[in-house]
Amino acid sequence: MGFARTCSVALVGVEGVVVEVQADLEPGVAAFTLVGLPDKSLTESKDRVRAAVVNSGAEWPQKKLTVGLSPASVPKAGSGFDLAVACAILGASERIDPRVLTDIVMVGELGLDGRVRPVRGILPAVLAAAEAGYEQVVVPECAAAEASLVPGVSVLGVRTLRQLIAVLADEPVPDEEPDEGRPDPLMAGLRLPGTGAATGMHTTGAAQQDLGHDLADVVGQRAARTAVEVAAAGGHHLFLEGPPGAGKTMLAERLPAVLPKLVREESLEVTAVHSIAGLLPVGKPLVDVAPYCAPHHSATMQALVGGGQGIARPGAVSLAHRGVLFLDETPEFSGQALDALRQPLEAGHVVIARSAGVVRFPAKFLMVLAANPCPCGRFSRTDDLCECPPASIRRYQARLSGPLLDRVDLRVEVDRITRSELTQPGARGESTATVAERVRAARERAAARLLGTPWRTNSEVPGRELRSRWHATPGAMDDAERCLERGALTARGLDRVLRVAWTIADLVGHDRPDATDVNLALQLRTGVPRGAPMAIGALT
Numbered sequence: 001m002g003f004a005r006t007c008s009v010a011l012v013g014v015e016g017v018v019v020e021v022q023a024d025l026e027p028g029v030a031a032f033t034l035v036g037l038p039d040k041s042l043t044e045s046k047d048r049v050r051a052a053v054v055n056s057g058a059e060w061p062q063k064k065l066t067v068g069l070s071p072a073s074v075p076k077a078g079s080g081f082d083l084a085v086a087c088a089i090l091g092a093s094e095r096i097d098p099r100v101l102t103d104i105v106m107v108g109e110l111g112l113d114g115r116v117r118p119v120r121g122i123l124p125a126v127l128a129a130a131e132a133g134y135e136q137v138v139v140p141e142c143a144a145a146e147a148s149l150v151p152g153v154s155v156l157g158v159r160t161l162r163q164l165i166a167v168l169a170d171e172p173v174p175d176e177e178p179d180e181g182r183p184d185p186l187m188a189g190l191r192l193p194g195t196g197a198a199t200g201m202h203t204t205g206a207a208q209q210d211l212g213h214d215l216a217d218v219v220g221q222r223a224a225r226t227a228v229e230v231a232a233a234g235g236h237h238l239f240l241e242g243p244p245g246a247g248k249t250m251l252a253e254r255l256p257a258v259l260p261k262l263v264r265e266e267s268l269e270v271t272a273v274h275s276i277a278g279l280l281p282v283g284k285p286l287v288d289v290a291p292y293c294a295p296h297h298s299a300t301m302q303a304l305v306g307g308g309q310g311i312a313r314p315g316a317v318s319l320a321h322r323g324v325l326f327l328d329e330t331p332e333f334s335g336q337a338l339d340a341l342r343q344p345l346e347a348g349h350v351v352i353a354r355s356a357g358v359v360r361f362p363a364k365f366l367m368v369l370a371a372n373p374c375p376c377g378r379f380s381r382t383d384d385l386c387e388c389p390p391a392s393i394r395r396y397q398a399r400l401s402g403p404l405l406d407r408v409d410l411r412v413e414v415d416r417i418t419r420s421e422l423t424q425p426g427a428r429g430e431s432t433a434t435v436a437e438r439v440r441a442a443r444e445r446a447a448a449r450l451l452g453t454p455w456r457t458n459s460e461v462p463g464r465e466l467r468s469r470w471h472a473t474p475g476a477m478d479d480a481e482r483c484l485e486r487g488a489l490t491a492r493g494l495d496r497v498l499r500v501a502w503t504i505a506d507l508v509g510h511d512r513p514d515a516t517d518v519n520l521a522l523q524l525r526t527g528v529p530r531g532a533p534m535a536i537g538a539l540t
Contacts, residue, residue: 002061004091004098007105007134008084009125010069010076012311013352013359014272016121016128018105020070021081023088028064034085036069039077048079048110049086056114056162061093075357077311079109080119083138086110086161087168096168105129106138114161118143123285124272126150138164146275146285149268215254215432218247220421222429225251227412227524229435229536232258233442234503235459236496237345237367237407242414244377248370251414252294252326255368257432259290259323260440266322269362273318291323293365297332305340305350306361312352317344318361330369331399338404341367345407348460369408371400380416409459409496410524438536442506458502463495472501472513479515479530480522488526497521507536 002025009016019036032046054060067085069076084106091098107125109117118140126137126147136154139147144157158164159176166173218225224240228251231238240248262270270287274280280287295303295316302308306315317325327333344350344363351360373379374393379386386393405411446458449470455461461470480497483489489497500521501513510517519530 002092002094002098004088004096004101006084006088006091006101007103007129008081009105009107009128010074011078011080011121011124011128011276012075012357013361014121014124014276014314015360016125017071017074018128018132018134019074019076019081021084021088022068022070023085023092024066024068025061025092026064026066030062031064033064033066034069035066036072037075038069038081039075041079042076042081045079045082045085045110048082048112049089051112052082052110052114052161053086053090055112056160056165058090058095058165059093061089065089065092075311078119078121079117080107080121080125082110083108083116083161083164087164090165096165100168103134104136104138105134108138108140108143108158110161116140116158116160116164120278121272121276122146123149123268123275126153126155127268127272129153143285146271146280149271149286213254213257213432215251215258215435216429218250218254218429220417221247221251221414223524224248224412224414225429225435226520226536227410228255228258229439229507230500230503230524231255231366231368231410232435233439233507234409234446234499235366235457236409236500236503237369237459239369239371239405239408239411240414241371241373241411243380243416244372246414246416248414249326249328252324252328252368252370253292254432255326255366256290256292256324258436258439259366260436260443262288262290262322270322273314273321273362277314277319279319291320292326293320293323294326294328297327297329299333299337301334301337301340304337305344305363306352306359307354311357312354312359312361314361315350317341317350317363317365320365321362323365324368325365326368326370328370330371331396335399335401338399339401342403342407367408369400373397406490406492409500411527412524413527438507442503445506445509446503458499458506461499461502463492463498466495466498466502470502470512472498472518473515476501476513476515476518480518483522483526493525497525500524504536 005020005022008019008021010019034043034046050060087096087101087106090096091101107122109119111117122139122143123146127150129137130150130153137147138156138158141157141159144155147155163173163176227238230236232255242248267286267288270291274287293316304316306312306318348364349360350363374386374388375396376386376388379393447456450456480494484494501518504517504520505513523530
């Protein structure tokens with residue numbers, strides 16, 4: 001009787017569980033049994049592993065073979081267990097010393113010819129192995145850079161099962177030449193169909209993908225530009241309302257470039273989510289810039305918050321983690337999908353319960369909503385170009401629920417661009433680099449003030465802490481408190497005004513928000529002019 005065991009990782013959301021893969025050989029009729037709550041793709045590994053072992057020059061044992069995946073109560077899905085199953089079988093048949101396999105974690109799919117193919121979720125799998133105390137992992141060669149992001153783990157990248165057998169058996173390692181002159185066939189199927197840059201779900205903002213995108217390209221829109229800067233500095237959600245062609249999408253596309261680069265911990269979080277979703281760009285294993293996700297308004301609730309059959313997959317709110325979620329034509333989204341955003345907006349994560357298990361995805365994003373003022377888009381307080389009936393305008397605007405809008409800190413009306421603004425020489429505003437530098441300095445001031453707390457930006461600080469620990473100057477909140485008494489602000493709205501006021505104070509270098517900072521915060525939330533300058537430079 002032969003027995004061997006090694007380890008692999010089962011992913012539940014972005015969290016991994018180390019699974020012990022055990023192989024047992026007994027005398028009897030040749031058969032292959034796989035147990036341990038496998039799904040369909042994992043059950044099919046029996047045929048893939050048999051063909052890969054034989055085509056790699058190893059002998060397939062002609063005995064009763066049982067492979068167990070422990071713990072058996074954890075659902076296991078995907079083809080990433082192939083490599084561990086094959087090595088456990090080879091260890092049980094004594095082609096490989098079973099003692100060598102015990103402390104190694106293996107993740108990878110096997111082709112019928114023995115090539116080791118990459119799978120989604122390499123980074124979270126290696127993170128789970130490191131947290132469980134394992135120091136050696138074996139992954140596909142093309143995913144070794146992604147696995148090497150985890151410190152303290154020795155990573156072995158292999159291209160074929162034949163190479164791995166030689167390494168584990170201490171034999172000369174054969175050279176396996178990659179295919180030249182065409183795309184690597186090993187990468188085929190790694191990315192999920194329909195999740196490329198064309199759908200707005202990509203790992204770099206528009207400004208990083210096209211160097212021609214600059215905030216200075218936006219003509220006019222002084223209030224909206226200020227709101228974008230404040231949103232980036234404090235992590236505040238933003239609602240842009242205005243006619244078509246006024247620049248709402250341009251502002252949203254340029255917002256990711258204004259955000260600071262991700263720190264190491266944030267980069268690993270974002271990379272793990274995008275690795276699960278199959279969105280990591282080839283040759284760039286670490287996402288270090290704020291992601292940008294702009295789903296179409298026909299997206300379902302499952303597409304926005306995550307879901308799908310079997311184990312749920314991350315949705316747009318998780319793909320935008322630590323970045324920007326832009327919902328253009330927001331009233332055209334289904335009400336059910338929009339209301340599903342309330343929980344991740346407050347909690348910073350989304351929990352999805354399915355019959356196959358409960359998963360938790362991170363979802364701490366900066367949301368930008370954009371909408372026309374009416375169905376035709378021409379409604380304005382200054383002209384009468386709109387032909388929509390008043391009832392139609394009310395129905396259109398009512399598609400955005402009050403509870404959702406109450407969670408948005410900044411609301412700005414984007415006016416139609418005038419001829420003089422468009423043709424005036426030298427009308428360009430500040431560049432992305434200039435605004436990004438102010439945002440970086442403001443975030444550093446906020447981080448220094450919040451040192452020793454679990455929060456890093458002003459938008460994360462609970463209202464009770466703002467009211468008890470960080471106070472505005474005496475009398476600065478008088479106008480905001482009167483708005484609360486008149487019903488123009490809710491209690492949550494008053495807290496959000498104070499948060500925005502702190503962000504404005506950080507941008508202009510004030511130690512505490514004064515009346516001007518609070519008035520600008522009120523103006524950005526309610527849209528009611530209060531005499532505050534609508535440019536950060538005018539407040540310094």
